[in-house]
Amino acid sequence: MSVGLEREPSQAVEPASGQSDSGGAGRAAERPTWPHRHLLDTDVLTGGDVELVMATADAMKQVLARPIPTVPALRGRNVTLLFYEASTRTRVSFEVAGKNLSANVVNIATAASSVTKGESLVDTVRTLEALGAQLLVIRHGVSGAPYLAARHFGGHIVNAGDGWHAHPTQALLDLYTIRERLGQSLAGRKVVVLGDVLHSRVARSNVWTLTAAGADLWLCGPATLLRGFEAWARVGAAGRRFTVTSDVNAALRDADVVMALRVQRERMASALVPSLREYAARFGLTAERLELARPEAFVMHPGPMNEGVEIAPAVAEGPRSVITTQVANGVAVRMAVLQLLAGRVA
Amino acid sequence: MNGRRIMTPDEIRRAVVRISHEIVEKQAGTDGLVLVGIQRRGVPLARRLADAIGEHEGVRLPVGALDITFYRDDLSLVAQQPLVKGTDIPFDLNAATVVLVDDVLYTGRTIRSAMDALVDFGRPEAIRLAVLVDRGHRELPIRADHVGKNVPTSREEIVKVRLEEIDGEEGVDIERLAPVAGVAGVAG
Incomplete structure (x- = not known):
């Protein structure tokens, strides 16, 4: 998509005198x-x-x-x-x-x-x-x-x-929240996005910012909800690679950050997931699964949550959750x- | 550089010491005094004033930093986004006498913005203004209580304050405003 994000006409001229109390010089930097x-x-x-x-x-x-x-x-x-x-x-x-x-x-x-x-x-x-x-x-x-x-x-x-x-603003606030905890560089940090990746604009915008920040990004969910992402991962986002898998254990192992995505119930009609119960059993972020992640790992969710489906209530409200911090x-x-x-x- | 030096490092030091005495004299002591520097070069100047007052009064005054980016009335005229440097006022302004500190007083618009910003933090007993250089050309009814040096300038000139803490060198110079084409080349 190339339309829309136009650059503004060049406005490189330093403001004329009288706009900065010290006269403006040297402030360009x-x-x-x-x-x-x-x-x-x-x-x-x-x-x-x-x-x-x-x-x-x-x-x-x-x-x-x-x-x-x-x-x-x-x-x-x-x-x-x-x-x-x-x-x-x-x-x-x-x-x-x-x-x-x-x-x-x-x-x-x-x-x-x-x-x-x-x-x-x-x-x-x-x-x-x-x-x-x-x-x-x-x-x-x-x-x-x-x-x-x-x-x-x-x-x-x-x-x-x-x-x-x-x-985009969700991806930026996610990045801000992660950086508050892990610092400016995410190099070598494993960030897992877990859930309905296919229908998620949050996941797509996050791919750009998280790979650019140097994170080791993993997208995980049922194969039906990852369609197209394997091909994207091979090309990479601006050349930066990420991993796509349906193996939830491999994804969560040693993760620094786990971001659960909402299972969009309105998509269930298209039979991409057999049932919410089966989804919860196989891909839900439970306290047990979270044990695979690093001890200091934290949990995010862009909301709104289906508690008991993609995220267990105990995890969403648990000490590792930064979900309300994301909102703030x-x-x-x-x-x-x-x-x-x-x-x-x- | 086509600058004309108007204050040497020694002159800056003496001006700071003199202003530090004036501030205490005007307040008849140090009770209730706080210093707030306007980002950026007002902040190290405020610290220097606090150091000087600490030396001759034996009292360490609180020093804060004020970023006025969100309060400017001329933001729309500035081509590039200012980098917000942050406000840090870790003390109660209510009933305090606040001495605002900046490097150069020119149109007065920065000071107006700073006063708007300050009153969002509380209701000071009084607000005073200390500047290193007053270069004239006020556009608002604002004057400084303490001035390091009054310098007549033309609007085509720039008063460039350099401080060790920020610029790695020290001095105040008057420079000609660079021709627009040249500046555009630098910024672009």
């Missing part, structure tokens, strides 16, 4: 460039881009620790949330992130909008722009929908999940993304 107009997936992020998101998220976390976790960074900016699919944590996370930056957050409930009258995505996006939307956060059931929207929108677009394709970090990372995209003129 302190201002890393964020070249992206949109955040549609993690595949186009360079190592430097990721570091900038992580550093900005650190600062946002400091803001969140304050008694009043609000700064005026996006005051007067309009952040519009357009969610065509159900979501609690991602939508609320973006809403809180926008409000913490003092943006005007507009929330579109598509079920109560003209979308039900058959308005197309492109028309909706154009309408929202005419209504003042400057940054549009889109979740859509169709892979690529945010890319289409980006071609018809004058502001910034953040992909908050499109079909099976990508969920999600706000900081999304604040960072909004700030990097919209903290200046479009």
